[in-house]
Amino acid sequence: MAKDDINAFMGAGTFFTGKLSFQGAVRIDGQFVGEIESDGILMLGKDSKIEGTVNVGEMNLSGSFTGDVVAKRNVTIHRDGILKGKIQCPSLVVEDGGILDGTIQMLKKEPEVQE
Numbered sequence: 001m002a003k004d005d006i007n008a009f010m011g012a013g014t015f016f017t018g019k020l021s022f023q024g025a026v027r028i029d030g031q032f033v034g035e036i037e038s039d040g041i042l043m044l045g046k047d048s049k050i051e052g053t054v055n056v057g058e059m060n061l062s063g064s065f066t067g068d069v070v071a072k073r074n075v076t077i078h079r080d081g082i083l084k085g086k087i088q089c090p091s092l093v094v095e096d097g098g099i100l101d102g103t104i105q106m107l108k109k110e111p112e113v114q115e
Contacts, residue, residue: 005024005025006024006025006026006027006043007022007023007024007025007026007040008022008026008027009026009027009028009029010026010027010028010029010030010032011029011030012029012030012045012047013030014029014030014031015030015031015032016030016031016032016033016034017032017033017034018034018035019034019035019036019037020032020034020035020036020037020038021036021037021038022038022040023038023039023040024040024041025040025041025042025043026038026040026041026042026043027043027044027045028042028043028044028045028048028050028063029044029045029046029047029048029063030047030048030049031048031049031050032048032049032050032051032052033050033051033052034052035052035053035054035055036050036052036053036054036055036056037054037055037056038055038056038057039056039057039072040056040057040058041056041057041058041059041060042054042056042058042059042060043060043062044059044060044061044062044063044065044081045062045063046062046063046080047063048062048063048064048065049063049064050063050064050065050066050067051065051066051067052067053067053068053069054067054068054069054070054071055069055070055071056069056070056071056072057071057072057073058071058072058073058074058075058076059071059074059075059076060076060078061075061076061077061078061081061082061083061098062078062079062080062081063080063081063082064081064082065081065082065083065084065085066083066084066085067085068085068086068087068088069083069085069086069087069088069089070088070089071087071088071089072089072090073089073090073091074089074090074091074092074093075087075089075091075092075093076092076093076094076095077092077093077094077095077098077099077100078095078098079095079096079097079098080097080098081095081098081099082098082099082101083098083099083100083101083102084101084102085102086102086103086104086105087100087102087103087104087105088104088105088106088107089106089107090106090107090108091106092104092106
C-alpha cells in the first residue's frame with residue numbers, strides 16, 4: 001500500500017478522543033481513545049498509543065494498543081507492536097519481537113452462499 005493510498009493521517013504528538021469511522025485506509029501515529037470502525041485498513045504506527053475498541057477489516061500494529069479488536073480479514077502485530085486485550089479475527093500474524101498479552105479467538109471466514 002502506497003502512502004498516497006492513505007485516506008487520513010493522525011501524526012505523532014496529536015491526541016483524539018471519540019469515535020472514528022472511515023473508508024479505505026487510515027494511519028494513526030498519535031494517541032487515540034475511543035471507538036474505531038471500518039471495513040478498511042487501520043495502520044497504527046510505532047508512536048501510536050490507542051485505547052478502546054476496534055472493528056475493522058484489517059489492523060497493522062507497530063505501536064501500543066489496549067482494548068478489544070475485531071478484524072474481518074487479519075491482524076498483524078509488527079516487531080515493535082504491543083497489544084493488550086482481546087482479538088477476534090480469522091488470521092493473525094505476530095512478528096518476532098511483537099507482544100500479545102490477552103486472548104485470541106480465531107474464526108474461519110463465513111462461507112459465501114452460492115446461488
